[in-house]
Amino acid sequence: MPLTPIGDVGSPTLGPRRSNRAALQGDQVLNSNPARSEGYRPIPGPPELVVTGAVVQYRSRHEVALQRALASEIGVALVTEGRCPSACVAVDLGSTAVKELDLSNELVVFSWVDQDTVDHVRQLLSSVGSTTGVGARDAEPYCFALALRALRDVGFSSVSRPSFLQIGFRDVARDLDPGGTTGIRVRMGSGSVARIELDAQGNALVVRSDGFTAPTVLEAALAESFPGADLRRASGADKASPGAGSYEVRLPHSHSLAELKSLIERVRAGIAHLVWKYEPERSKALAEQLDTFGRRDSLARLPVPPLPGPVADGPGVAPASHGSRAVH
Numbered sequence: 663m664p665l666t667p668i669g670d671v672g673s674p675t676l677g678p679r680r681s682n683r684a685a686l687q688g689d690q691v692l693n694s695n696p697a698r699s700e701g702y703r704p705i706p707g708p709p710e711l712v713v714t715g716a717v718v719q720y721r722s723r724h725e726v727a728l729q730r731a732l733a734s735e736i737g738v739a740l741v742t743e744g745r746c747p748s749a750c751v752a753v754d755l756g757s758t759a760v761k762e763l764d765l766s767n768e769l770v771v772f773s774w775v776d777q778d779t780v781d782h783v784r785q786l787l788s789s790v791g792s793t794t795g796v797g798a799r800d801a802e803p804y805c806f807a808l809a810l811r812a813l814r815d816v817g818f819s820s821v822s823r824p825s826f827l828q829i830g831f832r833d834v835a836r837d838l839d840p841g842g843t844t845g846i847r848v849r850m851g852s853g854s855v856a857r858i859e860l861d862a863q864g865n866a867l868v869v870r871s872d873g874f875t876a877p878t879v880l881e882a883a884l885a886e887s888f889p890g891a892d893l894r895r896a897s898g899a900d901k902a903s904p905g906a907g908s909y910e911v912r913l914p915h916s917h918s919l920a921e922l923k924s925l926i927e928r929v930r931a932g933i934a935h936l937v938w939k940y941e942p943e944r945s946k947a948l949a950e951q952l953d954t955f956g957r958r959d960s961l962a963r964l965p966v967p968p969l970p971g972p973v974a975d976g977p978g979v980a981p982a983s984h985g986s987r988a989v990h
Contacts, residue, residue, distance in 0.1 A: 713744035755809035830926035
């Protein structure tokens with residue numbers, strides 16, 4: 663009796679052989695060159711990205727050459743040269759200070775601009791040192807408008823909150839200490855000066871004493887100016903000088919743009935109270951100036967979404983949600 667070819671028999675016992683042959687054929691299709699496949703080694707980590715034109719959020723740890731933060735900085739920068747994320751050249755859109763950033767470990771992109779916009783910002787910055795150049799007058803307003811547009815598009819969220827907070831503090835600093843560079847200065851008497859800065863990521867005010875004011879006096883003044891706030895002595899206080907020290911005024915976390923604007927008003931009132939308490943003449947002059955020109959309120963240029971009901975489809979700042987468009 664002649665034997666039937668194995669491939670023509672429909673017996674269940676031949677199923678494994680047929681499956682093995684099909685698997686072998688599939689492997690040959692996927693790996694047409696087994697020798698080359700065996701030599702393949704995956705490259706660890708994500709590919710390098712060109713981030714020129716990105717509007718990014720940055721922190722102090724991203725700065726290659728760390729410098730003391732300016733009160734006018736908002737932590738939002740436009741990358742003007744970003745062929746390598748680990749060595750980006752960027753401009754802070756609040757202070758127009760040029761920074762070198764390392765964004766290789768953390769990259770938060772709020773928005774993108776085209777090459778023409780990048781070139782225009784470069785041109786404005788190149789004219790800042792000129793007394794007759796248009797850029798010296800227009801660089802800061804133009805850059806700040808870019809930041810507001812990016813924040814308006816991305817919306818308020820836990821990621822973007824520090825940037826909104828820095829913008830609000832920037833207004834307070836310019837109103838209460840126009841000549842300040844790294845914080846709001848308050849003369850506490852007897853030649854002592856306290857400097858109030860913002861830790862946006864830590865969601866706190868940092869008050870640094872020069873050591874000529876007794877800690878108990880400063881603590882009492884802060885407790886009076888910020889009633890109900892969580893006041894703590896900073897861990898970086900100078901132990902060698904008993905009078906010197908740093909304090910943190912912990913701020914409550916805002917969950918919406920409306921809450922953050924209310925928080926900014928509390929910060930403004932607290933610092934204004936310190937100025938009124940220790941520098942009454944300066945407080946009077948500032949009050950007259952603000953009555954004439956009004957308070958700065960950059961966040962008012964961003965629409966506050968209504969709390970009840972669905973969010974409108976038109977442009978605006980969306981409430982904190984998982985739908986934020988920030989690329990993290």
